[in-house]
Amino acid sequence: MRNLPGISVSEWVVMRVIWDKSPRTANDVVGALEAETAWSPQTIKTLLNRLVKKKALGYEANGRIYHYYPLVQEEDCARAESRSFLERVYRGALTPMLSHFLELEKLSAEEIEELRRVLDEKGS
């Protein structure tokens, strides 16, 4: 499952709606992004095309309408991005990064509980 394609910022937006639910037609995607972005439908078509070229998406043609589905998993892409982000911005130092995030954002009591649970698992 390596050889993940590089997915750009805009492409991530498109991938997310397809990861949420697939298959999806171009129009589905356009509809889903109407609220979130101000992109023209053509722009979204272009992004879909590029993602197919990159082999991040596949499609099934039903007549001349394409039903797109992911060829890569969100988990895998997130993992790859996370690694390179950690390396680039925090020089690979996980603990400072996590501390930084924890300080940055406000967390609810439940979130803190959940994180503590994850930590406990790691700790044992």
Added chain:
Amino acid sequence: MRNLPGISVSEWVVMRVIWDKSPRTANDVVGALEAETAWSPQTIKTLLNRLVKKKALGYEANGRIYHYYPLVQEEDCARAESRSFLERVYRGALTPMLSHFLELEKLSAEEIEELRRVLDEKGS
């Protein structure tokens, strides 16, 4: 302290050596990166130039040798990158991101302790 310039992946590498110690001449930077990268000195000069144009770096000319220093702080840049990363890859959901990282990497007992401490501070 907003209006942070967009710093590319390669530019981050250069910024890091200047954040580590400044001011630094172009040659200092070239020397520092010799081990880490395979870039030609010209490439590094180009990156320094672009960073000056972006106002991420300033310099003091001593004769015709420039001594570069950061105009933006690593903390601020890291914060900005972190936010956009979190948004893009984890849809802004902090807890899943943190869990993901915790599962991804192996942590030493000390690191786990440190994180627990940070969590405790947040929790109180």
Added chain:
DNA sequence: CTTTTTTGATTACATGTGTAATTATAGCGA
């Protein structure tokens, strides 16, 4: 069957990025 519409494909185009080579120029050594 012809026209319009829809939908994907192709082309566009400015800016960013990775990665330099080339050029101009200010000092330094001869």
Added chain:
DNA sequence: TCGCTATAATTACACATGTAATCAAAAAAG
């Protein structure tokens, strides 16, 4: 003083990206 050298500035160039407009072809409408 004059050419060589080190250093910054300018130019290069292919590929990525954001953001579409246009084209072609198939399907739907009349």
